[in-house]
Amino acid sequence: MSNQTSHPLIETLYRDHYAWLRSWLSRRLACRHTAGDLSQDVFVRLLGRGDSAQIQDPRAYLARVAHGLVIDRHRRQRVEAACLEALASSPEAVMISPEEQLIMIDSLTRIDALLDQLKPRARQIFLMSRLEGMSYDEISAQLNVSRSTVQKDLALALRHCYQVLMGGL
Amino acid sequence: MNQSAHSIPDDILDQACHWSVVLGDSRVSEDDQRNFARWLESNPLHQTAWQRLQMVEQELVPARPLARQGSDILQGLAKSRRQRKTVFASALSVLLLLGIAQLLFPYWQADYVTGKGELQQISLDSGAIIYLDSGVALDVESAGDKTIVQLHRGRILVDSSAASPAQKPQVITDHARFTPIGTRFVITKRGDLSELIVTQGQVQVDADGNSRVANAGDSLQIANKTIAPLINNGLAPDAWVDGVIEANNARLGDLLDALAQHRRGWLRYDAKVAELRVNGIFYLNDTDKALTSLSNTLPITVETHAGWWTNVKPK
Numbered sequence: 259m260s261n262q263t264s265h266p267l268i269e270t271l272y273r274d275h276y277a278w279l280r281s282w283l284s285r286r287l288a289c290r291h292t293a294g295d296l297s298q299d300v301f302v303r304l305l306g307r308g309d310s311a312q313i314q315d316p317r318a319y320l321a322r323v324a325h326g327l328v329i330d331r332h333r334r335q336r337v338e339a340a341c342l343e344a345l346a347s348s349p350e351a352v353m354i355s356p357e358e359q360l361i362m363i364d365s366l367t368r369i370d371a372l373l374d375q376l377k378p379r380a381r382q383i384f385l386m387s388r389l390e391g392m393s394y395d396e397i398s399a400q401l402n403v404s405r406s407t408v409q410k411d412l413a414l415a416l417r418h419c420y421q422v423l424m425g426g427l
Numbered sequence: 428m429n430q431s432a433h434s435i436p437d438d439i440l441d442q443a444c445h446w447s448v449v450l451g452d453s454r455v456s457e458d459d460q461r462n463f464a465r466w467l468e469s470n471p472l473h474q475t476a477w478q479r480l481q482m483v484e485q486e487l488v489p490a491r492p493l494a495r496q497g498s499d500i501l502q503g504l505a506k507s508r509r510q511r512k513t514v515f516a517s518a519l520s521v522l523l524l525l526g527i528a529q530l531l532f533p534y535w536q537a538d539y540v541t542g543k544g545e546l547q548q549i550s551l552d553s554g555a556i557i558y559l560d561s562g563v564a565l566d567v568e569s570a571g572d573k574t575i576v577q578l579h580r581g582r583i584l585v586d587s588s589a590a591s592p593a594q595k596p597q598v599i600t601d602h603a604r605f606t607p608i609g610t611r612f613v614i615t616k617r618g619d620l621s622e623l624i625v626t627q628g629q630v631q632v633d634a635d636g637n638s639r640v641a642n643a644g645d646s647l648q649i650a651n652k653t654i655a656p657l658i659n660n661g662l663a664p665d666a667w668v669d670g671v672i673e674a675n676n677a678r679l680g681d682l683l684d685a686l687a688q689h690r691r692g693w694l695r696y697d698a699k700v701a702e703l704r705v706n707g708i709f710y711l712n713d714t715d716k717a718l719t720s721l722s723n724t725l726p727i728t729v730e731t732h733a734g735w736w737t738n739v740k741p742k
Binding site: 314315318319322336337340341344361362364365366368369370372373378381382385386387388389390391393394395409412413416417419420423424427 | 434435440441444445447448451452453454475478479480482483484486487489490491493494495496497498499500501502503504505509
């Protein structure tokens with residue numbers, strides 16, 4: 259086998275955390291059978307990565323891998339459609355490769371799922387700060403809100419994302 | 428020690444979020460940095476919380492090159508979702524009422540519905556006959572010469588021997604379209620899959636791009652656009668048409684499931700008895716008698732409470 263060194267680690271991960279991952283997933287999916295299947299998928303993905311030796315916080319890591327798997331198909335389709343539309347309407351971005359496109363769609367889908375249910379202003383502030391890289395001063399000027407509102411909403415958004423990604427950990 | 432055994436208390440999570448906001452400021456001071464370092468070192472849980480929060484923030488990293496464009500895409504999606512919600516809310520009250528009806532009687536609008544213990548026959552103009560097992564819901568549509576049977580739930584047997592090739596009825600389920608080439612076949616739709624057992628002639632199966640011809644004796648199951656062989660469970664696939672279950676080295680669990688389909692109330696069984704093997708013929712119109720004869724020949728006890736609850740346990 260190609261990555262023998264990482265297999266014993268994955269075995270340990272599986273033994274120690276499979277039951278936990280399964281219950282974590284079933285709380286998000288409301289279906290025990292799918293949760294079982296997806297838990298298996300998470301470990302199959304780990305086998306394919308081979309970087310499991312560096313995992314310090316196994317449950318946080320597993321939760322993050324699982325987050326990508328619980329995203330439903332419709333959300334991905336909508337993000338994909340929006341991405342393709344954006345690409346079609348902006349000439350300078352047409353140059354990106356299919357691989358880059360895939361990464362872009364994947365990543366935006368994950369973020370979209372993370373921000374679901376977050377109140378609109380906190381969502382906007384979070385994206386301006388963490389995705390667009392705007393400073394708090396710039397955001398406060400553009401949205402015409404105080405600097406402390408920006409900071410409060412940002413903390414709220416971080417907290418929200420943490421709950422979605424790692425909640426119940 | 429295994430850090431992930433810890434869940435993070437709310438107040439520590441709040442502190443971690445606070446520091447993430449402070450350090451993300453273009454005007455972060457040296458004092459802030461020192462205080463953060465002190466906070467981080469003062470408690471191992473602080474470190475765990477901080478590392479996890481960094482993992483959350485890393486979710487944004489692959490999209491960062493998109494900057495404004497990515498943000499616009501995501502905001503556009505959220506906006507259209509909010510608009511949909513508003514339209515949705517007004518339609519919701521009407522849908523809610525229909526939805527409740529749908530939940531209580533999922534196929535109340537279907538053309539043909541059979542209840543528990545009920546068998547039915549439909550004779551089509553073409554001469555084809557459709558037999559409905561207990562618990563079936565289906566619609567029959569005519570399109571010119573063709574008849575299309577939409578099977579929503581349950582098991583039917585189609586005998587199309589009297590119909591001309593052009594008039595043989597097609598059966599459609601969520602999973603596939605079945606076109607008879609020959610004469611007699613059984614189709615079951617249950618939950619996430621459809622099953623086909625051909626007893627005479629041939630049937631063409633089309634499952635969203637995958638197709639094949641099933642011959643007499645073939646058993647197939649169709650789920651997720653894939654067609655796979657179905658393992659025979661030892662129960663004759665078409666004996667129910669004659670009002671019986673015919674078991675030939677079948678699992679007791681499969682036989683009891685089949686009886687439960689035709690029996691009023693609940694029939695449950697202990698997993699320990701499910702693997703026992705059974706042979707014989709059992710009448711569907713007298714499931715009590717079937718259970719009695721099973722308890723006479725197998726190491727099982729059958730308990731019936733108030734005529735509604737039946738429990739099959741090891742003796």
